[in-house]
Each structure stands twice: as structure tokens, then as C-alpha cells.
Amino acid sequence: MKLIFSILHRISTSPSSYIFRFTSHQNKPTKTLIPLSRFSFSRSVVCSLPKLITRATMDAKDASASDLKRPREEDEFAAAASMETDNSAPSANGDQTKEPACFSSVIPGWFSEMSPMWPGEAHSLKVEKVLFQGKSDYQDVIVFQSATYGKVLVLDGVIQLTERDECAYQEMITHLPLCSIPNPKKVLVIGGGDGGVLREVARHASVEQIDMCEIDKMVVDVSKQFFPNVAIGYEDPRVNLVIGDGVAFLKNAAEGSYDAVIVDSSDPIGPAKELFEKPFFQSVARALRPGGVVCTQAESLWLHMDIIEDIVSNCREIFKGSVNYAWTSVPTYPSGVIGFMLCSTEGPDVDFKHPVNPIDESSSKSNGPLKFYNAEIHSAAFCLPSFAKKVIESKAN
Amino acid sequence: MKLIFSILHRISTSPSSYIFRFTSHQNKPTKTLIPLSRFSFSRSVVCSLPKLITRATMDAKDASASDLKRPREEDEFAAAASMETDNSAPSANGDQTKEPACFSSVIPGWFSEMSPMWPGEAHSLKVEKVLFQGKSDYQDVIVFQSATYGKVLVLDGVIQLTERDECAYQEMITHLPLCSIPNPKKVLVIGGGDGGVLREVARHASVEQIDMCEIDKMVVDVSKQFFPNVAIGYEDPRVNLVIGDGVAFLKNAAEGSYDAVIVDSSDPIGPAKELFEKPFFQSVARALRPGGVVCTQAESLWLHMDIIEDIVSNCREIFKGSVNYAWTSVPTYPSGVIGFMLCSTEGPDVDFKHPVNPIDESSSKSNGPLKFYNAEIHSAAFCLPSFAKKVIESKAN
Numbered sequence: 012m013k014l015i016f017s018i019l020h021r022i023s024t025s026p027s028s029y030i031f032r033f034t035s036h037q038n039k040p041t042k043t044l045i046p047l048s049r050f051s052f053s054r055s056v057v058c059s060l061p062k063l064i065t066r067a068t069m070d071a072k073d074a075s076a077s078d079l080k081r082p083r084e085e086d087e088f089a090a091a092a093s094m095e096t097d098n099s100a101p102s103a104n105g106d107q108t109k110e111p112a113c114f115s116s117v118i119p120g121w122f123s124e125m126s127p128m129w130p131g132e133a134h135s136l137k138v139e140k141v142l143f144q145g146k147s148d149y150q151d152v153i154v155f156q157s158a159t160y161g162k163v164l165v166l167d168g169v170i171q172l173t174e175r176d177e178c179a180y181q182e183m184i185t186h187l188p189l190c191s192i193p194n195p196k197k198v199l200v201i202g203g204g205d206g207g208v209l210r211e212v213a214r215h216a217s218v219e220q221i222d223m224c225e226i227d228k229m230v231v232d233v234s235k236q237f238f239p240n241v242a243i244g245y246e247d248p249r250v251n252l253v254i255g256d257g258v259a260f261l262k263n264a265a266e267g268s269y270d271a272v273i274v275d276s277s278d279p280i281g282p283a284k285e286l287f288e289k290p291f292f293q294s295v296a297r298a299l300r301p302g303g304v305v306c307t308q309a310e311s312l313w314l315h316m317d318i319i320e321d322i323v324s325n326c327r328e329i330f331k332g333s334v335n336y337a338w339t340s341v342p343t344y345p346s347g348v349i350g351f352m353l354c355s356t357e358g359p360d361v362d363f364k365h366p367v368n369p370i371d372e373s374s375s376k377s378n379g380p381l382k383f384y385n386a387e388i389h390s391a392a393f394c395l396p397s398f399a400k401k402v403i404e405s406k407a408n
Numbered sequence: 409m410k411l412i413f414s415i416l417h418r419i420s421t422s423p424s425s426y427i428f429r430f431t432s433h434q435n436k437p438t439k440t441l442i443p444l445s446r447f448s449f450s451r452s453v454v455c456s457l458p459k460l461i462t463r464a465t466m467d468a469k470d471a472s473a474s475d476l477k478r479p480r481e482e483d484e485f486a487a488a489a490s491m492e493t494d495n496s497a498p499s500a501n502g503d504q505t506k507e508p509a510c511f512s513s514v515i516p517g518w519f520s521e522m523s524p525m526w527p528g529e530a531h532s533l534k535v536e537k538v539l540f541q542g543k544s545d546y547q548d549v550i551v552f553q554s555a556t557y558g559k560v561l562v563l564d565g566v567i568q569l570t571e572r573d574e575c576a577y578q579e580m581i582t583h584l585p586l587c588s589i590p591n592p593k594k595v596l597v598i599g600g601g602d603g604g605v606l607r608e609v610a611r612h613a614s615v616e617q618i619d620m621c622e623i624d625k626m627v628v629d630v631s632k633q634f635f636p637n638v639a640i641g642y643e644d645p646r647v648n649l650v651i652g653d654g655v656a657f658l659k660n661a662a663e664g665s666y667d668a669v670i671v672d673s674s675d676p677i678g679p680a681k682e683l684f685e686k687p688f689f690q691s692v693a694r695a696l697r698p699g700g701v702v703c704t705q706a707e708s709l710w711l712h713m714d715i716i717e718d719i720v721s722n723c724r725e726i727f728k729g730s731v732n733y734a735w736t737s738v739p740t741y742p743s744g745v746i747g748f749m750l751c752s753t754e755g756p757d758v759d760f761k762h763p764v765n766p767i768d769e770s771s772s773k774s775n776g777p778l779k780f781y782n783a784e785i786h787s788a789a790f791c792l793p794s795f796a797k798k799v800i801e802s803k804a805n
Binding site for chain 2 (some may be wrong): 121123129130131132133134135136137157158159160175176178179313338340341342346347348380381382383384385387388390391392394395396397398400
């Protein structure tokens with residue numbers, strides 16, 4: 012699911028700890044650290060602060076101190092506001108910890124998602140219980156039980172999935188490409204470590220082999236532990252999981268070997284930048300058979316038209332078949348929507364807007380019924396608002 | 409736009425002031441007031457607190473003190489966090505005030521929208537400047553300049569429109585009904601005091617008369633002052649504005665007199681409850697000509713399927729023509745979507761899914777170009793996710 016470099020505001024009891032603060036400098040997001048010593052907390056709040064997790068600072072120029080800071084609570088209410096933590100959950104390095112933990116959020120007892128990718132707005136979920144917090148070689152991983160969205164997976168401060176709405180993203184990113192071609196046999200998934208895309212690919216009886224390349228093993232393990240209805244995808248015997256770098260994996264893939272590639276990627280700032288650039292799309296095109304299809308996470312029409320414009324331009328250059336943009340509703344993603352770039356290579360025509368390959372309903376016996384996707388919503392996903400249609404069609408034609 | 413009873417947490421410098429807190433009691437939202445004396449603030453924050461605006465309490469049973477409270481700020485940053493206020497803006501009663509004002513929000517310097525209609529989540533916007541705050545006979549009215557969504561209109565603590573995404577709601581609630589029938593001539597708008605629906609109705613050259621019944625004159629005045637590109641709808645000579653109760657207006661309307669009724673209503677808790685009940689829909693059906701159409705705001709598929717089920721059942725009983733549910737993306741509404749109930753009376757068939765009445769593009773000369781609506785997105789709006797389709801179709805057929 013969508014990852015991006017650390018946005019979560021982290022606080023620690025350590026005197027050398029910091030709060031992150033984002034500002035904008037010449038239209039580029041900048042981040043600086045404010046020493047924790049400049050903040051003070053009531054005792055009971057300090058008791059519930061999480062482990063120190065710090066990251067490298069970015070450009071600190073032009074920073075002011077007012078953008079993000081942890082508000083102070085009244086002692087009277089702090090005990091109630093500090094969150095219950097499941098101390099039996101494994102810590103970052105897998106061993107047991109008695110240390111209390113909670114989110115460092117601008118709203119006590121809530122998780123708030125803020126990012127330079129969507130400045131000036133924040134979506135917050137009320138936290139019932141922190142179930143896991145860890146730091147892998149690539150990112151910070153948190154699982155919490157929310158009050159109204161079920162369990163939530165957060166990577167580097169950004170919501171990747173909630174049990175309540177994950178169906179929309181997983182079903183659409185998978186079935187938009189796979190229902191657009193007849194009899195897909197060999198499918199590659201880049202990213203998607205939670206296993207939800209695998210669960211959806213597995214609904215297609217024609218599929219014989221599902222390769223998956225996920226860089227972060229902790230995401231796979233955490234999903235298996237806390238999201239069994241998502242990670243169920245790993246139980247399919249057709250799945251071949253490789254823990255590694257998707258860019259390198261694709262470079263080494265045999266030419267023309269896949270019917271479909273699904274890129275369940277992060278946002279194009281930070282480490283995933285490459286996944287939105289020409290060389291990566293060229294690798295994808297090379298790995299696909301003639302008339303093969305790719306579907307890649309492609310941001311929000313409301314927030315990122317500039318990024319989408321560039322992706323469409325790149326794809327139009329590289330993919331000589333169809334190039335289309337689709338979108339869907341996902342309440343817990345910024346602006347409530349997420350988009351997908353769908354392209355096909357030169358070869359048999361692919362008409363993404365009119366699915367030709369319906370899902371065998373018997374798949375719901377093992378993987379549960381489809382909750383979101385159907386043939387009508389497939390076609391509807393390609394109908395864009397006028398403000399976006401104008402820009403995307405001018406780039407795509 | 410969507411109104412609901414007061415959700416904004418209000419704080420005042422008065423010793424008798426309160427903070428609202430919501431909890432859930434037997435699945436019914438309950439609200440209580442916590443005396444402000446139980447909270448303390450740094451001086452500079454107190455300086456920036458708004459005028460006292462209080463409302464009647466609701467059921468206070470089963471309340472705990474931890475759900476909503478204003479976090480305390482550090483003096484060091486409070487001055488920067490308090491918002492700049494336009495003191496030249498008129499106050500509630502229209503006269504000038506020097507009193508500083510800000511929102512009482514869980515995130516200092518931000519506006520946070522929380523409600524028992526969407527428990528456990530909050531959407532927040534960063535505030536640049538408060539432009540207006542007032543209290544009408546019906547609701548609290550606030551206009552602020554946000555950091556990234558333009559000017560924002562808030563009624564009783566709930567976002568009604570932002571300059572950045574109002575196009576989606578206004579265009580869809582208007583053109584879904586008006587593009588579904590040939591040559592609409594007489595149109596009634598209930599609510600919609602900001603004028604955005606009028607702006608959209610006015611694009612239809614066939615329309616000869618636009619009656620509008622809005623209960624709150626302050627909303628009309630504030631929109632004309634702060635949202636000229638929305639309130640432009642009032643400049644059309646076909647508009648006949650009545651300030652009054654929409655329920656009473658409809659009861660007195662001549663039978664069979666309207667081609668279309670658009671209900672830009674509040675949520676079905678509090679004063680607007682009636683607008684979701686059978687007698688109101690019966691009045692609408694009575695006021696419509698045979699084969700006339702109604703479009704009413706109908707909540708979020710992700711949040712309110714129980715309410716939607718009831719609306720669909722009611723409408724299926726009352727409207728003997730078509731009964732359909734549509735939805736669209738509006739980032740600043742809860743869960744990022746809003747739905748519409750579209751019905752027609754017995755008479756000439758109406759196929760809402762296939763628009764027959766395209767908008768004359770010359771309308772964009774006076775009212776600006778359409779930003780969101782087009783014929784494809786019209787049809788797409790009726791394609792529902794499987795989880796919703798199953799429920800709605802079982803009630804509609």
C-alpha cells in the first residue's frame with residue numbers, strides 16, 4: 012500500500028528526542044527537528060510515550076516553530092487519554108516489552124496523518140489500543156486497533172490499510188488489470204506486502220503463477236499476525252514470495268514473461284521515487300508479454316494532478332497499447348480517493364474500460380466474497396471529473 | 409450543503425463557558441458540557457478565544473471526561489498558533505468587533521470536524537484566518553481562509569463547502585436530476601443558501617423559474633460576501649428566493665407544479681430530521697409534475713448504510729417512477745464521498761443513468777466552466793460498490 016517517508020510526529024522520553032516539523036521551502040517539503048526539551052508534558056503523558064524512533068533530518072531552512080507541536084494535556088484527563096497498549100505484542104526486534112507505548116499525535120489518544128504530500132489537512136482516527144510498533148530496515152511499522160475502522164496498518168506515519176475500507180483498494184488495483192485481459196496466467200506483484208493483492212489475484216482461476224517482490228519482510232510478518240483476512244493471500248500455493256528490491260527484480264525478469272504486473276507502490280517522494288520514473292516503467296514494459304497489462308498506484312486527482320500528468324506522459328511514451336487513468340473511493344486515503352495508471356504493451360488490443368474476464372464467484376468460498384468490485388464499478392472508475400479529464404486526455408493522446 | 413446540529417467544540421473566556429463532548433450511549437449520540445473551569449490555558453491562547461456561543465445540552469448519561477478536550481499549549485508557541493483574525497469582518501450581529509477569535513479545535517490553529525455521525529475519525533484543515541463568525545436564529549456560521557482549500561464555510565461545526573472542492577457537490581446534485589429530463593422549466597431548491605445550486609441550475613437555458621426556499625438568511629448574506637463565485641447564482645433573474653421553512657413551503661406548493669426539486673439538506677439528526685421522513689417525500693412527490701424528478705442529499709455509503717436503507721425504502725413506497733442512488737467524491741465531506749437519492753414520479757419514464765439533456769456550454773460564459781460534471785461521470789455515479797449495491801437494490805426493487 013502507499014508508503015512515504017516518515018510523517019508521523021515522533022516523541023520520546025529521551026532528552027535527545029525530537030518532534031518533526033514540516034514546512035514548505037520553494038515548493039519542496041522540508042523537515043526539521045525540534046528538541047523535545049522545548050516541550051513539556053504532564054507525568055502521566057510522559058509515562059505513555061513511545062520508544063524513541065528517530066530519522067535523519069532534512070533541509071531545515073525556512074522553518075518556523077509553529078507548524079506541528081504536541082499539545083499539553085491536563086493531568087486531570089491525561090490518564091484517560093493515554094492509550095492502552097498490548098504489552099504482549101512483539102517489539103521492533105521481536106522480543107517482549109513491558110514499555111508502554113502510544114502514538115505521538117497532535118490529538119492525544121488519536122492517530123493523525125499529516126504529510127507534505129497533502130499540506131494543510133489531516134485525517135485522524137481514534138486509537139483504542141496499540142498492537143504493534145517496530146522499525147524494520149526500511150520503515151517504521153505500527154498496527155493499532157482503531158475505534159471505528161478496525162485494525163490499521165501504518166508505515167512511516169501513513170495509513171496503508173484499515174480493515175474497514177481495504178477492500179476498495181485491493182480489489183480495484185487487482186481486478187482492473189486482471190479483468191481486462193482474457194486468461195491471465197503469470198502475474199507479478201511489486202510491493203503489496205500485506206498480502207491483500209495476492210488474495211485478490213488468487214480469485215482468478217486462470218492464474219498459474221503469482222510472483223511477488225516485497226522489500227520489507229516485517230510488513231509480511233505483521234500482516235500475517237494481525238490481518239489474517241488480508242494475509243490469507245499468502246496461503247495460495249501459486250504464490251512465490253521474494254523479499255527484495257522490486258526495481259532490481261524487474262530488471263532481471265525474463266523479457267515478455269508476465270501477463271500482468273501490479274505495482275502496489277509508495278508515493279513518489281523518498282525511496283519509491285524510482286517507481287514513478289521512466290526506467291522503471293521501461294522495465295515493466297520489457298517484462299510484459301505483447302498485450303500484457305500493468306496497474307500502478309497513481310495518487311489522487313484532487314491532490315496530485317502535477318504528478319499524474321508526468322506519469323501519464325511517461326507511460327504514453329513507453330506503452331504502445333492503451334494508457335488509461337482510473338480512480339476509486341478509499342475513505343482513509345488522503346482526499347478520500349486513490350488513482351491507478353493502467354497501460355498495455357503493443358500487441359492484442361486491451362480495452363480497459365470494458366472488462367472481458369469476469370471473476371469466478373466460487374473464489375469467494377476460500378477468500379471471502381468480493382465487497383467492492385463489480386463489472387459496473389470497473390467501467391465507472393475510468394470516468395473522470397472534467398478538470399482531470401482535460402489534463403489527462405491531453406497527455407494521453 | 410450538509411448541516412447538522414452543533415459539533416464544533418466551543419470555548420469561551422467566560423467562566424460559565426463549556427466544551428462540548430460527545431459520547432455514544434446505546435448507539436445514540438449523546439453530548440454533554442464540561443465547564444471551562446476544568447481546563448486551563450496559557451494567556452496568549454485565552455487572548456485568542458472566540459465569543460461565547462453555547463447551545464442546549466443533550467443527554468449527558470454515560471459520559472466520560474476523556475473524549476474531547478482542548479489540549480494545552482506551551483506559551484512559547486501559543487502566539488504563533490493563535491490565528492490571525494480579520495477584525496474588520498462583521499460579527500454575529502453585523503457590527504464591527506475588535507475581539508480576537510479562533511476555532512476551538514483539538515489541533516491548535518486548525519479546524520477539526522468531529523461528529524457522532526462519523527465517530528472515531530476527524531478531518532482537520534489548517535486555518536490561515538477567520539473571516540467571519542456569527543450566530544443566526546438557526547445555527548452558528550463561520551467562514552475561514554484555509555491554508556490549502558481556499559475559503560471554507562462551516563455551519564454548526566460541519567464543513568458545508570470549500571472553494572477547492574465545492575464544484576463536485578454543486579454540479580452533481582444539480583445536473584444529475586436536470587440532465588435526466590428534457591427541458592426542465594420550473595425548478596425548486598430547498599436549502600442551498602450558499603447559492604451554488606442556483607449557479608448550476610442557471611446553466612440550463614430551458615429553465616424559466618427557479619424557486620428557492622432557504623431557512624437562514626445569514627447563510628445567503630455570508631455567501632454573497634465571501635463566496636462570490638458560489639453566490640453568483642443569485643444574480644440570475646429567474647431566481648425567486650424565499651427565506652423560510654422548506655417543509656412548509658412544499659406543503660403549500662401547487663400540486664404538480666415543478667419539473668424538478670433539489671433538496672440541499674442537512675443530515676437526518678437534529679432539525680433536518682423531517683427532510684428524510686415520509687411526509688416530506690410525500691410533499692415533494694405531490695409538488696412534482698408526472699415524470700418530475702427529485703434529487704436529495706443522501707449521506708455516505710461508507711458511513712450511513714442504515715440511513716440510506718431507510719431512505720430508499722421510503723422513496724420506493726412514495727415515488728412510482730425510478731428510484732436510484734448515486735454518489736460522488738467530495739474530499740472535505742466525511743469519508744470523502746456524498747450520495748444522492750434520485751427519484752421520479754409516475755409519468756413519462758426517467759432513466760437517471762443515461763442523461764438526455766446535455767448542458768449548453770455557452771452557460772460557462774457567465775457562470776464559469778463546469779469543473780466536475782460531464783455525461784460520463786453522470787452515468788458512473790450510479791455504479792455502486794458491491795456491498796452497497798446489494799442492500800440498495802434489495803430495497804429498491
